[in-house]
Amino acid sequence: MGAIVDGAITEMNQTLLEKNVKVVFVLGGPGSGKGTQCANIVERFGFTHLSAGDLLRAEIKSGSENGTMIQNMIKEGIIVPSEVTIKLLERAMLENENDKFLIDGFPRNEENRAAFENVTGIAPEFVLFFNCAEEEMERRLLNRNEGRVDDNIETIRKRFKVFVESSLPVIEHYNSKGKVHKIDAGKPVSEVFEDVKAIFSNFDKKEE
Ligand SMILES: Nc1ncnc2c1ncn2[C@@H]1O[C@H](COP(=O)(O)OP(=O)(O)OP(=O)(O)O)[C@@H](O)[C@H]1O
Numbered sequence: 001m002g003a004i005v006d007g008a009i010t011e012m013n014q015t016l017l018e019k020n021v022k023v024v025f026v027l028g029g030p031g032s033g034k035g036t037q038c039a040n041i042v043e044r045f046g047f048t049h050l051s052a053g054d055l056l057r058a059e060i061k062s063g064s065e066n067g068t069m070i071q072n073m074i075k076e077g078i079i080v081p082s083e084v085t086i087k088l089l090e091r092a093m094l095e096n097e098n099d100k101f102l103i104d105g106f107p108r109n110e111e112n113r114a115a116f117e118n119v120t121g122i123a124p125e126f127v128l129f130f131n132c133a134e135e136e137m138e139r140r141l142l143n144r145n146e147g148r149v150d151d152n153i154e155t156i157r158k159r160f161k162v163f164v165e166s167s168l169p170v171i172e173h174y175n176s177k178g179k180v181h182k183i184d185a186g187k188p189v190s191e192v193f194e195d196v197k198a199i200f201s202n203f204d205k206k207e208e
């Protein structure tokens with residue numbers, strides 16, 4: 001059985017518990033390389049990648065009633081209420097046959113963290129923390145060229161502030177439980193992946 005915590009269990013997350021899903025949270029500042037490394041982990045270790053930001057952007061495109069609110073919050077670099085993001089994550093996990101998920105960019109604040117554990121009853125196997133200097137992250141985001149509304153210097157600075165004030169405490173919370181693997185994400189992609197591989201290889205061995 002994966003790591004399960006006490007909480008209110010609804011029909012939807014009862015199904016998730018029955019699936020015995022394993023979750024790894026992938027955290028780090030904006031532009032630290034979470035999405036890039038998740039793509040490598042998917043290929044090498046068979047996880048399914050769920051990016052909270054991507055799910056929110058897809059929700060905007062779908063014409064959802066929450067679309068305008070989400071769009072405005074992303075433009076401002078603010079964290080969307082947990083109930084919206086958690087529903088998207090739960091749905092994505094239920095719709096996928098895999099039982100191993102990389103949840104990228106979530107939990108982003110204390111509200112995200114507590115609500116996810118209470119609502120789903122799932123605790124992460126471990127947390128990957130991509131640690132990178134702001135100057136490097138800023139350079140990467142300004143060169144990303146994916147047309148994201150939040151990849152401009154004004155929003156990037158707001159996102160850095162939110163990361164330091166709201167997201168780092170979440171990482172500290174899991175660190176105090178011995179669940180965080182901190183990775184130097186300032187190195188080239190292939191070198192970062194070498195460090196990531198070592199962590200997942202050990203995890204695989206424990207599973208055998
Ligand atoms: N180790 C690296 N060295 C140099 N460039 C990198 C590295 N990792 C990722 N990049 C590049 O930096 C940009 C941001 O990477 P990525 O999208 O993976 O970051 P992210 O952490 O998911 O960011 P966000 O939180 O904004 O979604 C991309 O253009 C990517 O190609």
Ligand SMILES: Nc1ccn([C@@H]2O[C@H](COP(=O)(O)O)[C@@H](O)[C@H]2O)c(=O)n1
Nearest residue numbers: 052053073074077078079080105106108
């Ligand atoms: N848990 C989350 C994750 C993301 N958001 C919003 O999406 C923006 C982009 O996220 P990325 O991970 O793709 O960088 C982020 O700045 C938030 O506005 C969120 O609200 N909650």
Ligand SMILES: [Mg+2]
Nearest residue numbers: 034035051053
């Ligand atoms: Mg990303």
